[in-house]
Amino acid sequence: MTYPVITIDGPSGAGKGTLSLLLAKQYGFHLLDSGAIYRLGALAAKLLDVNIDDESAVANICQYLDVEFEPTESGVAVILNGQDVSQSLRTEEIGMMASTIAAYPSVREALVERQRSFARNPGLIADGRDMGTTIFPNANAKIFLTAGAEDRAKRRYNQLMEAGCEADYSQILADIEQRDLNDAGRAVSPLAPADDALLIDSSTMGIDEVCQTVVSHLQSLKII
Numbered sequence: 001m002t003y004p005v006i007t008i009d010g011p012s013g014a015g016k017g018t019l020s021l022l023l024a025k026q027y028g029f030h031l032l033d034s035g036a037i038y039r040l041g042a043l044a045a046k047l048l049d050v051n052i053d054d055e056s057a058v059a060n061i062c063q064y065l066d067v068e069f070e071p072t073e074s075g076v077a078v079i080l081n082g083q084d085v086s087q088s089l090r091t092e093e094i095g096m097m098a099s100t101i102a103a104y105p106s107v108r109e110a111l112v113e114r115q116r117s118f119a120r121n122p123g124l125i126a127d128g129r130d131m132g133t134t135i136f137p138n139a140n141a142k143i144f145l146t147a148g149a150e151d152r153a154k155r156r157y158n159q160l161m162e163a164g165c166e167a168d169y170s171q172i173l174a175d176i177e178q179r180d181l182n183d184a185g186r187a188v189s190p191l192a193p194a195d196d197a198l199l200i201d202s203s204t205m206g207i208d209e210v211c212q213t214v215v216s217h218l219q220s221l222k223i224i
């Protein structure tokens with residue numbers, strides 16, 4: 001690869017999206033929010049009234065998703081069939097549905113090339129669960145960002161409250177634990193650090209410290 005690909009994997013609420021956006025802005029790199037693509041598959045199935053237990057129907061929807069990602073000041077707006085669905089994507093209901101369909105091998109296969117197509121000059125920050133293990137195994141740098149389940153649930157709770165959404169901490173914690181189990185336990189591309197990933201536990205770190213740790217790592221690899 002002539003341009004750098006940096007992968008940021010880890011469980012829900014670890015801070016991957018926040019870190020990825022900071023890095024993409026700082027270095028002018030493209031950003032792949034792969035979780036948003038699984039969420040889009042789940043949302044599209046819901047809007048079309050397709051049963052998410054029907055693997056082949058869901059995989060077909062994922063193969064032909066009509067989606068655009070538009071950079072904005074605060075992140076990336078997600079446009080599905082011409083409609084901005086950025087808000088409806090972020091609910092825990094869609095997160096849980098995404099986790100269900102993400103276990104289907106044919107859904108993952110249908111989304112591989114779409115994800116790889118984000119790798120372009122001058123570089124890519126790829127955020128997800130299997131970026132370093134499956135989608136970009138030759139990435140220039142791989143980060144696995146984690147934090148304790150309770151810390152992650154608190155962060156998600158605060159995030160939803162700040163966005164003016166309803167939130168129930170116990171439910172969020174239960175959902176996060178369930179998604180951790182689904183993501184780490186599935187047969188295809190389970191959530192796991194790549195052998196060559198830098199592991200960061202952010203339980204007691206602020207986002208600035210996390211970002212500085214990653215920047216130092218990228219500098220030591222002479223990527224930036």
Ligand SMILES: Nc1ncnc2c1ncn2[C@@H]1O[C@H](COP(=O)(O)OP(=O)(O)O)[C@@H](O)[C@H]1O
Pocket residue numbers: 010011012013014015016017018019155156158159202205206207208210
């Ligand atoms: N190190 C951190 N310390 C405290 N809060 C954080 C940290 N990293 C991220 N957050 C906050 O936690 C919430 C979830 O972070 P996010 O980046 O969406 O996680 P992920 O993409 O891994 O699910 C956001 O509100 C974010 O601002």
Ligand SMILES: Nc1ccn([C@@H]2O[C@H](COP(=O)(O)OP(=O)(O)O)[C@@H](O)[C@H]2O)c(=O)n1
Pocket residue numbers: 011012013014017034035036038039095098099100102103127128129130131179182183
């Ligand atoms: N590369 C990826 C990204 C997300 N996913 C799935 O999609 C769900 C939603 O991902 P997300 O990154 O938007 O979730 P959060 O970490 O933001 O809560 C996850 O729970 C995973 O099951 C995946 O399997 N592989």
